[in-house]
Amino acid sequence: MPILRTEGLTKSFGGIVAVNNVSITIEKGEMVGIIGPNGAGKTTLFNLISGMEKPDQGRVYFNGEDVTSMKPYHLSQKGLVRTFQIVRPFKSLTVYQNLVAPTTVRSAKPDHGFIDRILDTLGLSNKKNLPTNLLTHGELKMLEVARGLASKPILLLLDEPFGGLTVNEIERVSTVLKEFVENKGTLVIIEHRLRELMKVVGRIIVMDQGKIIFEGLPADVPKSEEVVKAYLGSSKVFGVE
């Protein structure tokens, strides 16, 4: 049984169809990348799956259960967690409290060893008791990923986790993400940093103008004519001449 399945998801804003009849299937333990030009509907797709927005048409199944239009906090409690492209830290809490919060709100005991390990891998250990306004942009981006992981989700949707990070920081984020998948987690990543993305994911979905135009192995992406056309006819972006 797939962990996530969408059936003909459609969402329009005024005259613009942001997500157009999108059906995807994500299997347990997969690491899937979603790419596409700006405005392709990637973030809207995440909003529909995570309950932040209601689809005009179509259904979302999580773990076999129909969760269409379910409230985002109920989905999060079920283990479908998402992060945001623009960081949203809790400003009045410290870095560590930011990671403990998603667990304590479920009235569960936070796994301090687990949280410490995440912070350690990301290189944030020495900042764990600082308020979040003392963090750099890259560190805030990593905190966003860490907060997603901290509640031990079943499926994690990451919205551009590498944006604005240094090569070194991307390396660290990739490490925690690989660990997450090794521990039976499932990942879907929206990303523009294609070279870095291709290194971690096993499958790529390409979206353009609200539709899926390609689905397959990372190596096959540059071979697709449609994808190349969507990216202004340049296959260089994929690191293949």
Next chain:
Amino acid sequence: MRRERLTLLGLLAVFAALAFVPTFFNLRFIIFILTLTNIFALLAVSWNLLSGYMGLLSLGHSFFFAGGGYAAAIVALNLGIPPIVAIFVGAVIITGLSCLIGLPSLKLRGHFFALVTLVIPVIAYQVTNALPQLGGHDGIFGIPPISTDANVVYLISLSFVFLGVMVTYVVVRSRLGIIFSCIKDDETASMACGIDVPRYKLYCLAVSVFLAGLAGGFYAFLNGVISPATYELEKASLPLLMTLLGGRSTLLGPVVGAYIIETIIESLKVEILVRSRLLIYSALALMIFMLFPSGIVGYVRRRFYAHTED
């Protein structure tokens, strides 16, 4: 742990001093003023919980205050139950009513919630004015006093404030404290973290209204009368001003602010100043925003704890 114990000891010391010093000197006028101050301190504590800790700006606390007063007065006069019980029953009634009204408005974000709370006391004023069953324009008279001994009344009012501060302490230190902070910081991120935002907003509203209702009930019994004038804007702006001056999102901030502002009001009882009081409040609010954005308690806390803050 050490800091928590210090906070608790400090709280007890402040309240013990407040309990002993005025009653020892036994000055009737001052005791009455201090009782009134305690009522407003409780109202400010209630405002601080909703608007300080959870960040839902309420401009209509006069509705919860006056509503609690009306409910307590009606219950006491019709059922003949003792004043203290009537105050608690009145607070429960206004909490239920406010939650019903609040349920749809809690879905609103930011300033829209503030606007709704601004309008509700205005509507309540008109409704109360028009209903003879609620005493109409003259209000409800002949509410019996809690006790004939002013010292006893003062001590009860002080214990109400203590109750309010302790409720805040327990709530803020619990799981709810973190949840309220999260909602204040970012509602969308809170939802993504699994927080049922509307539900916790309702919880916070209920506790806040209950405390405001207690204050209002006490106010009605202290004055022996409750009239639609209690819905006025001043009763809504005072707790706001007191909390901002004392320090929002701090335990004792609202109490400190209430004592300072009540002292200023009572010592400047000159006709022209009383008439222009709303102007003075606004000027004071501006000054606080510019000089003490985190309030007096917030300022002192930063000074003292700067080096121990983790």
